[in-house]
Amino acid sequence: MSKQKMIEQQLEQALMEGRWKLFERLPAERQLAEELHVNRTTLRAAISALAGRGILETTHGSGTRVRALPSEHPAQCPLIDRIDASLLIIPSIIRASSLVIRPSQVLRLERILPVAGTALRNDDIKAFAQANIQFFMEAARFINNASVSSALAACLPDGKSLIRLFNACDLQQKEQAFAHLARILSAVRHADAADAEAAAEAYFSTLRTLTEAS
Numbered sequence: 001m002s003k004q005k006m007i008e009q010q011l012e013q014a015l016m017e018g019r020w021k022l023f024e025r026l027p028a029e030r031q032l033a034e035e036l037h038v039n040r041t042t043l044r045a046a047i048s049a050l051a052g053r054g055i056l057e058t059t060h061g062s063g064t065r066v067r068a069l070p071s072e073h074p075a076q077c078p079l080i081d082r083i084d085a086s087l088l089i090i091p092s093i094i095r096a097s098s099l100v101i102r103p104s105q106v107l108r109l110e111r112i113l114p115v116a117g118t119a120l121r122n123d124d125i126k127a128f129a130q131a132n133i134q135f136f137m138e139a140a141r142f143i144n145n146a147s148v149s150s151a152l153a154a155c156l157p158d159g160k161s162l163i164r165l166f167n168a169c170d171l172q173q174k175e176q177a178f179a180h181l182a183r184i185l186s187a188v189r190h191a192d193a194a195d196a197e198a199a200a201e202a203y204f205s206t207l208r209t210l211t212e213a214s
Contacts, residue, residue, distance in 0.1 A: 007038055007046035012070045015055070022149050023141055026056070026064045054158035057137070059130055067137065068153040079165065080211050085155035087204045090136060093152055095197035097142045098188045105142050106189050112138060113185055120171075120178055128174065129162040135181055136200075139188070157207070165207065168214040177206055 020026060026047075027035070033043045047064055050056040057067040116131035118124075133156060140152040157165075166174055180203035187196035 003038060003042050004045045004049070007036055007042060008049055010036060011046060011050060012055070015066060016070050020066050022066050022069060022146060022153065023137065024066050025062075026066070028063070052158070052160050054153075054156075057130070057133065057159065059134060060127070067133075069150070079157055079161040080208065082155055082157045082161070083204055083208045083211060086157070087201065087208065089151055089155055090204065091197045091200040093140050093143065093148060094136075094184060094188070094200040095193045096148075097139045098191055098193045098196040101142045101188055101191075106185075108138055109135065109185055109188065113181060116178060116181060120174055125163055125166045126159075128178075129159055129166055132162060132177065132181065133157070133159060135184075139184075165210055165214060169210055173206075173210055177203060177210075180206060 014020065026032060029040055029043060033040045036043065047056055047058060051058055051064075051067075055066070055068050055070055056064050058064045112131055112135045116128055116135070119127035119131060136152060136156055137149075140149045143149075166177075180199055183199040184196055184203065187193075187199055
């Protein structure tokens with residue numbers, strides 16, 4: 001077994017044992033590498049592999065967070081199935097979030113949208129996809145319910161699938177997805193639960209249409 005695979009398994013075991021909770025940030029890369037007695041290159045490869053499986057999520061400037069716990073993470077399934085699940089679950093989560101969100105939490109969402117917009121203008125599809133995922137993960141945290149967060153993390157499209165989907169889209173299609181995010185933020189900012197829910201449904205309906213066309 002390669003060193004990278006061993007580190008992957010160690011990280012998964014730590015997650016299953018509850019060392020880090022859902023959405024919690026992992027220690028700094030240097031600290032974690034020293035703890036696991038591995039070089040940072042191998043650690044990055046292991047984290048990248050877990051991120052590709054949707055268990056971890058790495059965001060530039062924010063470090064690595066837990067996106068889904070291994071014991072709860074479903075086997076890989078088609079993107080269309082994840083989007084269908086998202087259509088059933090996430091609009092309701094967004095609606096609930098809009099009813100409890102505080103001004104400081106709105107600011108956290110407002111910081112994500114410009115990142116997505118800049119990535120879109122620079123044709124940085126990876127950063128754009130990550131910002132899309134981060135937007136919904138952040139919104140779910142406002143409810144402060146681990147079961148709700150777990151449900152969202154389990155059905156949300158994984159990063160690699162979303163990157164492939166956006167790579168297959170033209171600019172206008174990606175701008176359409178971004179516009180739905182902006183509408184969600186606007187609705188949440190004004191505590192308009194119905195419009196927030198409708199905008200989230202429109203976002204995932206757009207992803208479904210794009211998936212069927214790709």
